[in-house]
Amino acid sequence: MPHFYLSVDCDAAALIALQHELASSVQKVSVNDLVVRACALALRAVPDAHVQFAGDKLLAFERADIAIAIAVEGGLVTPVLRGADHHDVFEIRRRTQELAARARSNGLTADDLAGGTFTISNLGMYGIRFVLPIINSPQCGILGVGEAQQRPVVRDGAIKVGTVMTLTASFDHRAVDGATGAHFLQALQELLETPLRLVLPFRRSET
16 A cells, blocks of 8 residues: 655644643543544545545545554554544544543454544554554554654744644545645644644534
């Protein structure tokens, strides 16, 4: 599969603030839950990035069935959170935790691991800054998520401390071109940098 890679640095300050606010006043969620929600909405906003190469044709998907990479003893599994674009962030949290618990107790079924349309691999909890992920075939895309870290940033000509998260998307070049991949990352970045939109109902015109 011919991979190509695109990266973007997101200003994650508002995202982290929202995560803390939700945890303290509504319900605990993780940064990854918010990233899953944002990725699902970005795929809906840029449907040309949500396809699969099938020889003489492309398969297009209306529903974001996102495979989430989970480390388990002896390896890695990618159970599928089906219809992630139809769930709010709290339901994403509940379902992701359920899948992770079943993965770690060796309770996943073949159906849990089949049929994903896109994958997210988040290594931020290990302090990893930059992830160059390999596509989970036969999907055409995967998102690698690094840790939200304090880094020097330039604002208005001055160096300041910012909270930055690096995202890297890998795509199958047979199905997705560079401009389409860039549009997907732009939509994802916009959602993560204006994260209140992640707790509102999806409207296509917003992205």
